Amino acid sequence: xxxxxxxxxxxxxxxxxxxxxxxxxxxxxxxxxxxxxxxxxxxxxxxxxxxxxxxxxxxxxxxxxxxxxxxxxxxxxxxxxxxxxxxxxxxxxxxxxxxxxxxxxxxxxxxxxxxxxxxxxxxxxxxxxxxxxxxxxxxxxxxxxxxxxxxxxxxxxxxxxxxxxxxxxxxxxxxxxxxxxxxxxxxxxxxxxxxxxxxxxxxxxxxxxxxxxxxxxxxxxxxxxxxxxxxxxxxxxxxxxxxxxxxxxxxxxxxxxxxxxxxxxxxxxxxxxxxxxxxxxxxxxxxxxxxxxxxxxxxxxxxxxxxxxxxxxxxxxxxxxxxxxxxxxxxxxxxxxxxxxxxxxxxxxxxxxxxxxxxxxxxxxxxxxxxxxxxxxxxxxxxxxxxxxxxxxxx
Numbered sequence: 001x002x003x004x005x006x007x008x009x010x011x012x013x014x015x016x017x018x019x020x021x022x023x024x025x026x027x028x029x030x031x032x033x034x035x036x037x038x039x040x041x042x043x044x045x046x047x048x049x050x051x052x053x054x055x056x057x058x059x060x061x062x063x064x065x066x067x068x069x070x071x072x073x074x075x076x077x078x079x080x081x082x083x084x085x086x087x088x089x090x091x092x093x094x095x096x097x098x099x100x101x102x103x104x105x106x107x108x109x110x111x112x113x114x115x116x117x118x119x120x121x122x123x124x125x126x127x128x129x130x131x132x133x134x135x136x137x138x139x140x141x142x143x144x145x146x147x148x149x150x151x152x153x154x155x156x157x158x159x160x161x162x163x164x165x166x167x168x169x170x171x172x173x174x175x176x177x178x179x180x181x182x183x184x185x186x187x188x189x190x191x192x193x194x195x196x197x198x199x200x201x202x203x204x205x206x207x208x209x210x211x212x213x214x215x216x217x218x219x220x221x222x223x224x225x226x227x228x229x230x231x232x233x234x235x236x237x238x239x240x241x242x243x244x245x246x247x248x249x250x251x252x253x254x255x256x257x258x259x260x261x262x263x264x265x266x267x268x269x270x271x272x273x274x275x276x277x278x279x280x281x282x283x284x285x286x287x288x289x290x291x292x293x294x295x296x297x298x299x300x301x302x303x304x305x306x307x308x309x310x311x312x313x314x315x316x317x318x319x320x321x322x323x324x325x326x327x328x329x330x331x332x333x334x335x336x337x338x339x340x341x342x343x344x345x346x347x348x349x350x351x352x353x354x355x356x357x358x359x360x361x362x363x364x365x366x367x368x369x370x371x372x373x374x375x376x377x378x379x380x381x382x383x384x385x386x387x388x389x390x391x392x393x394x395x
Contacts (some may be wrong), residue, residue, distance in 0.1 A: 005055070005056065005155070005156040005157075005158075005196075005231075005234070006056070006153070006154065006155055006156070007056040007059035007060055007063075007153075007154045008063065008099060008151065008152070008153050008154070009059050009063050009064070009065060009151075009152050009154065010063060010064045010065070010149070010150070010151050010152070011045045011064075011065050011066075011067075011088075011117055011118045011149070011150055011152060012045075012064075012065070012066045012067065012118065012147060012148075012149040013042055013043060013044050013045050013067050013118035013119055013120040013121065013147025013148045013149070014041075014042030014043040014044075014066075014067040014068045014069040014070060014083040014120045014121060014147045015042045015069045015070065015121045015144050015145070015146050015147055016039055016040070016041055016042045016069075016070045016120070016121035016122045016123040016124060016143075016144025016145050016146075016147075017038075017039025017040040017041075017042075017069065017070035017071045017072040017073060017080035017081075017082075017123055017124060017144045018039050018072040018073070018124040018141065018142075018143045018144050019036060019037070019038055019039055019072075019073050019123070019124035019125040019126040019127070019129070019141035019142050019143070019144075020036035020037050020038075020039075020072060020073035020074055020075060020078075020126045020127070020141060021034075021036045021126070021127045021139055021140070021141045022034065022035050022036035022037075022074070022075030022076070022126070022127065023035060023036075023075075023137070024075075024076075031136075031137070033131065033136065033137070034126075034127040034128045034130070034131050034137060034138055035075055035076050035077045035128055036073055036074075036075060036077075036126030036127040036128055036141060037073035037074050037075070037076070037077045037078040037079045037080065037126045037128070038073045038079045038080065038123050038124065038125050038126050038129070039070050039071065039072050039073045039079070039080040039123040039124040039125075039126075039144045040070030040071045040072075040073075040079060040080035040081045040082035040083065040123055041070050041082040041083065041120055041121070041122060041123045041144075042067065042068070042069055042070045042082075042083050042120035042121035042122075042123075042144065042145075042147040043067035043068040043069075043070075043082070043083030043084055043085050043086055043120045043147075044067065044085050044086070044116060044118060044119050044120040044147075045065060045067050045085070045086045045087075045088065045116075045117055045118040045120075046085060046086070046087045046088070046114045046115060046116055046117065047087075047088050047089075047090050047094070047096060047108060047114070047115045047117055047154075048087050048088065048089055048090070048108075048112065048113065048114045048115075049089075049090060049091075049092050049094070049108040049109065049110055049111050049112060049113040049114075050089035050090065050091065050092075050111065051092055051111040053089060053090065053091040053092075054091050054158075055091065055156070056090070056091065056094075056154055056156055059154060065086060065088060067083055067085065067086040067118070067120060067147065068083030068084055068086075069083055069121075069144075069147075070082050070083050070120070070121065070123055070144055072124075072144075073123075073124070073126045073141075077126075077128060079123075079126075080123065082120075082123070083120060085120070087114070090108060090154060090156075091156050092108065092109055092110070092111065092159050093108070093109060093156055093157045093158055093159040093237060094107070094108045094154055094155065094156050095107050095108075095154075095155045095156075095157065095357065096108070096115060096117060096152055096153075096154060096155075097152065097153040097154075097155065097361075098150060098151070098152065098153075099150075099151040099152060099153045100150075100151055104354075104357075105117060105152075109159065117150060117152060118147060118148040118149065118150055119147065119148045120147045120148075121144050121145040121146050121147040122144065122145045123144050124141060124142040124143045124144040124145075125141060125142045126141050127139060127140060127141050155233070155361070157233055157234050157236055157237050157357070158196050158198060158212050158234045158237070159210065159237055160198055160210040160211060160212035160234075160237065160238055161209040161210050161211070161238065161239050161240065161332050162201075162209060162210070162211040162212070162238055162239070162240050162241075162242060162328060162332075163211070163212045163214065163234070163235040163238035163240070163241050163242070164176070164211065164212065164213045164214065164241075164242050164244055165214070165235065165241050165242065165243050165244065165262060165266070165278075166243060166244035166245060166246075166262060167246065167258050167261070167262060168215075169246065169249070169250070170244040170245060170246045170283060171244055171246060171283040171284055171315045171316070172213045172214075172244050173197065173213055174283075174315040174316050175213075175242075175244065175281075175283070175313075175315035175321070176197060176199040176211060176213045177199075177315075178315045178316070178318055178321055179199070179201045179211070179321055179322075179325055180199030180200055180201045180202075180211065181199065181200065182197055182198060182199030182200075182213075196212055196213065196214050196215075196231060196234050197212070197213045198210055198211070198212050198213075199211050199213070201325050201328075201329075203325050203326055203328075203329040204329075207329055207333075208329075209328065209329060209332050211242075212234060212235070212238060214231040214232070214234055214235065215231050232266070232269050232270070232273070232360065233357070233360040233361075233364065235273060235276075236270070236273055236353065236356040236357050236360055237353070238276070239276075239277070239332060239335055240276075240277050240278070240279060240328060240331065240332065241276055241277065241278040241279070242278070242279050242281050243259065243262065243263075243278050243279065243280050243281060244281045244283050245258065245259045245280065245281065245282055245283065245300055246258070246283055246284055247282050247283065247284055247285060247287070247288060247292075247293060247296045247297075248284050248287040248288055254299075255282075255296055255299070255300055256296075256299045256300045256302070256303035256304075257303070259280075259300050259303065259304055260303050260304060263304060268363075269359075269360065269363050270356055270359035270360050270363065271359065272352060272355040272356040272359055273356045273359070273360070276352075276356075277308070278308060279308060279309045279310075279311065279328075280300070280301070280304070280306055280308060280309065280310045280311070281311050281313060281324070282296065282297055282300065282310065282311065282312045282313070283313055283314065283315055284314055284315075284316075285312045285313065285314050285319065286314040286316070286317045286319060287314075293312060297310065297312065309327075311323075311324045311327075
């Protein structure tokens with residue numbers, strides 16, 4: 001199935017039913033009085049989290065959704081039937097943004113969690129409602145109100161505890177395969193990972209976390225090079241980032257410079273994301289001797305000015321991966337306990353999440369606008385060349 005992490009849809013809630021003007025008519029009952037019923041409420045539209053979904057491909061083909069209108073009221077004080085609410089399933093990790101105002105309406109993270117995105121219209125009142133001591137035979141009613149209509153942008157950011165970051169062929173997919181049951185594609189050429197891949201890492205009984213592998217970054221990704229920075233937004237929900245560095249790249253590049261290029265692209269994309277907890281992972285140490293690994297480690301740490309945790313592993317050989325996963329699990333559990341017990345820490349985390357997602361949204365929008373402008377300039381240039389071209393017709 002194709003992976004789609006963004007979609008724009010239009011939702012229109014149902015209109016409320018009109019009230020009815022009616023009077024009671026029965027034999028031997030003159031002037032029976034008003035008996036017009038109210039209309040029914042228009043149906044509302046909700047988005048609901050569904051853990052069976054992992055893409056928004058369906059919303060690429062169906063973009064407009066309209067809920068049922070409420071029925072009008074009838075005589076004999078019969079109210080109209082209300083419309084049945086429309087519930088649209090979305091993957092967990094979906095952020096809902098009003099496309100016109102840019103307002104973030106909500107974030108769906110739990111299965112069954114619902115968010116009201118379009119309120120149905122209120123029902124109209126029948127003439128029975130207007131009866132009073134001075135108005136015994138009212139001939140007035142009210143119409144139902146219109147339902148809300150909105151244009152929504154749905155943004156999916158995969159839910160994971162740990163995110164893998166690095167250049168293509170750094171060994172991120174191999175690491176996911178080694179520590180989980182996930183089987184992302186692995187090959188000896190760049191960009192084998194084209195979409196985010198998730199794997200559940202089981203450390204012990206009832207102790208596990210989710211790791212996410214995203215397509216690799218290259219120099220200039222923030223300007224659209226390679227697969228660009230589109231998938232970096234999926235790291236905004238991760239609590240720890242693993243910066244994977246290939247200590248023995250097949251192209252002979254310098255691991256220290258490669259590590260710095262990834263950090264530069266991350267900082268250009270979102271300073272708040274670049275400030276998230278990161279661990280440095282030196283991968284493929286089985287290809288070098290101990291002295292070469294130590295020398296590479298010193299150069300990478302010095303180039304980055306690194307002060308955080310450093311791990312030396314070989315994902316393909318399974319060297320030291322269990323130690324890394326155990327330490328990650330302990331760190332995540334400690335972090336979760338801190339967020340539960342410290343309201344200030346939880347508030348700071350929520351603020352950081354909001355800032356990262358805002359920066360990611362703005363950066364991606366700016367990149368898309370720049371690409372659109374470049375396409376427009378190219379198209380205009382082609383049109384100008386055609387206009388100046390002299391065409392000679394011959395019989």
